[in-house]
Amino acid sequence: MKAEWSKTVQDLLIGTTRGGGSPTDLLADCAALGVAAFGATLPQEVAADPLPPAPPEPAALPRPAARAVLEAIMSVDDEVLLTEWCALAKAGNVVAEHRMLPALLALGTARPGLRAAVVEVLGTRGRWLAGTRPGWSWASGTSPLTEEVPLAEILDLPSAQRVRALRRKRRADPEGVGAFIAGEFETSRRSADRQVLISALETGLGPGDEELLEAALDDKAAAVHDEALRLLRKLPTSALAARATRRLNQGLQLTEDGFDVQTDGLWTEQADLDEQRDLMRDGSEKGVAGRIRAAAASVPPSYWTARLDTDDVKAANVLRRGPWAAALLRGVADQLGAAADPRPWAAVAAETLTGMEQLEMLAALPASVAEQAVVAVSVNWHYDLLDHACAQLPAPWSPETTRALLHRYAALPDPRWRSGRPPAVLLARGDADLLGANWEGLTRRWPENSLELEVLRLRIRLRESFAPPPDDSR
Numbered sequence: 126m127k128a129e130w131s132k133t134v135q136d137l138l139i140g141t142t143r144g145g146g147s148p149t150d151l152l153a154d155c156a157a158l159g160v161a162a163f164g165a166t167l168p169q170e171v172a173a174d175p176l177p178p179a180p181p182e183p184a185a186l187p188r189p190a191a192r193a194v195l196e197a198i199m200s201v202d203d204e205v206l207l208t209e210w211c212a213l214a215k216a217g218n219v220v221a222e223h224r225m226l227p228a229l230l231a232l233g234t235a236r237p238g239l240r241a242a243v244v245e246v247l248g249t250r251g252r253w254l255a256g257t258r259p260g261w262s263w264a265s266g267t268s269p270l271t272e273e274v275p276l277a278e279i280l281d282l283p284s285a286q287r288v289r290a291l292r293r294k295r296r297a298d299p300e301g302v303g304a305f306i307a308g309e310f311e312t313s314r315r316s317a318d319r320q321v322l323i324s325a326l327e328t329g330l331g332p333g334d335e336e337l338l339e340a341a342l343d344d345k346a347a348a349v350h351d352e353a354l355r356l357l358r359k360l361p362t363s364a365l366a367a368r369a370t371r372r373l374n375q376g377l378q379l380t381e382d383g384f385d386v387q388t389d390g391l392w393t394e395q396a397d398l399d400e401q402r403d404l405m406r407d408g409s410e411k412g413v414a415g416r417i418r419a420a421a422a423s424v425p426p427s428y429w430t431a432r433l434d435t436d437d438v439k440a441a442n443v444l445r446r447g448p449w450a451a452a453l454l455r456g457v458a459d460q461l462g463a464a465a466d467p468r469p470w471a472a473v474a475a476e477t478l479t480g481m482e483q484l485e486m487l488a489a490l491p492a493s494v495a496e497q498a499v500v501a502v503s504v505n506w507h508y509d510l511l512d513h514a515c516a517q518l519p520a521p522w523s524p525e526t527t528r529a530l531l532h533r534y535a536a537l538p539d540p541r542w543r544s545g546r547p548p549a550v551l552l553a554r555g556d557a558d559l560l561g562a563n564w565e566g567l568t569r570r571w572p573e574n575s576l577e578l579e580v581l582r583l584r585i586r587l588r589e590s591f592a593p594p595p596d597d598s599r
Contacts, residue, residue: 130158176257179223182250187219190590195221197583199228201576204239205520205553206583207232211242213591220248230254230261240264276305280318291325299329307337316346323352330356335363347406354405361425361463365403369423372400376417379433383447392416414452421456425463426470441469451477458486467494468501475502480510484517492519496526503530508537512550520554527555531563535570547571547578557584 133154141148187195191214198206214220221229226247233243244264247255255264274282279290295302306322313319323341326334334356341353357365376391377384386392392413396404403419404410410419429440444453458474461467467490475483483502487495499514506514515530522530534548547567552560560567560581568578 126158126161129154130162133158179250179253182220182223182248184220184248185218186222187214187217188590190586191219192222192225194583194587194590195225198587199225199232201580201583203553203580203583204236206580206587207239208242209521209584210587211246213587215245217591219246221246221251223250226251226254230258230264233264234260237263276302280309280313280321284317284321287321288324291321292328295325295328299331300333303329303334303337310337310341316344316349319344319346319349320352323349323356327356327359330359332360332362335360339364342402351405351407354403358423358459359463361427365423366425368399368403369420370428372416372420373424373428374432376420377449379443380447383443383445384449384453385447386413386417386449414449417449417452418456421453422459423456425460426457427463427465429457430465437464437466438469441473445473445476454478455482458482459489461486461498462490462494467498471498472501472504483510484513487514488517496522500526500529500533503533506533508534508540511537512548515548515550515554518554521557522555524556524559527551527559531555531560531567535566539571545571545573546575547573547581549577549580552577552581552584557581557588561585 133151136144136146136151137155141151186192191210195210198210229243229247230251233240240263247264252265255261274290276294279287279294282290291302291306295306303326306325310319310322313322319341323338326338338353338357341349342357344350344353354365357363360366372391376387378387378390396416400416403423404416405419409415426437426440429444430437433440433443435443441457444450444457447453454474454477457470458478461470461474464470471486474486478486487498487502490498495518499518503511503514511530511533518526530551534551539545547570552567564581567581571578
């Protein structure tokens with residue numbers, strides 16, 4: 126057939142006038158051979174059984190207004206808004222409408238970070254639909270999840286999954302996984318594996334982990350040692366905290382200008398082996414300033430309030446004075462999460478930290494504490510630094526935080542590339558009710574009718590769509 130088709134094409138190119146033959150026969154051959162060579166074949170019959178019917182959905186569906194909001198959210202492709210919609214739907218005991226299920230499953234497949242939110246609103250019919258396609262199996266409850274990997278095989282997973290898998294196991298069984306980690310740490314030869322084991326202890330960290338962490342301080346691998354030291358500093362009653370307290374008492378004296386090194390004290394001499402064991406090996410804690418920073422990073426802020434017999438505000442003001450203020454406050458910045466009131470400590474620590482160090486300090490704080498700290502620290506920040514810090518805060522913010530940051534943004538000059546446009550993170554993560562109440566002020570300060578304002582409109586519609594009707598007796 127291939128040879129016949131080639132000859133027919135040649136005859137067509139030459140033409141019947143020069144090559145002879147019947148035009149009708151040539152065109153008929155072209156039609157027949159062309160279909161035979163390039164036409165599609167009939168599909169083969171498949172003996173597979175058809176899919177079973179979808180089960181009925183016992184859960185309630187959202188009101189039409191909430192369905193319309195979900196469609197709008199999907200069209201603007203906003204992950205924060207979608208997560209908020211899913212959270213409100215879950216709280217209202219409703220699931221997504223069936224015609225939205227394929228789009229939600231496709232989105233969760235493409236963006237694993239959304240899966241935890243999406244799976245809550247799929248319902249019975251969504252889980253059935255997820256079972257019809259291998260790529261959607263994450264939502265069907267039948268996929269081979271990392272949690273199902275036996276504990277003894279977790280260290281064979283790819284490096285990016287090992288710590289997460291161990292922490293999930295640890296969350297479910299703290300004592301059993303803790304014993305497994307201790308046993309594996311003693312026999313593991315690879316430093317990367319030992320570092321993974323130590324890092325997993327951060328979930329459910331407690332006094333029972335101190336013995337293993339103390340042993341890890343003697344590890345020859347710097348990464349293992351530093352990870353163990355980082356976790357030990359989170360235990361306020363550990364032996365490390367006691368050693369640091371003793372060094373601070375011996376090495377520092379209070380003067381009229383703040384804390385200073387005692388002339389005949391601990392830090393006028395080279396660090397002994399015991400103190401070197403309690404210093405980071407990454408180079409950040411060298412010299413007298415580094416040793417002071419290490420000791421300050423190993424005690425909670427309550428050490429300073431107790432030593433000075435005062436509150437957090439006054440203690441922070443004492444530490445900001447003196448020749449070693451920068452070293453002390455850099456250490457205190459690592460302990461903000463343990464402070465009774467982190468705001469004064471964050472404010473004075475920010476005076477000695479670079480912009481990136483301030484962001485790292487805030488990122489390590491719990492969400493509720495981080496909101497207070499950002500408000501306290503950001504008084505003199507420029508736009509970009511404030512924007513980065515706000516992007517680290519989980520949504521939605523409290524009304525108090527939203528109000529404070531709204532005023533902070535409004536007082537700053539807009540970057541040239543965003544002139545007249547509102548801060549996207551403020552409108553996407555701030556309290557929607559408060560922002561809606563300030564709509565007139567927002568549009569006056571940022572007159573550009575941009576996508577950010579559309580997102581805020583959607584957030585306001587979202588809250589309204591899930592609000593109970595006025596005559597609802599629930």
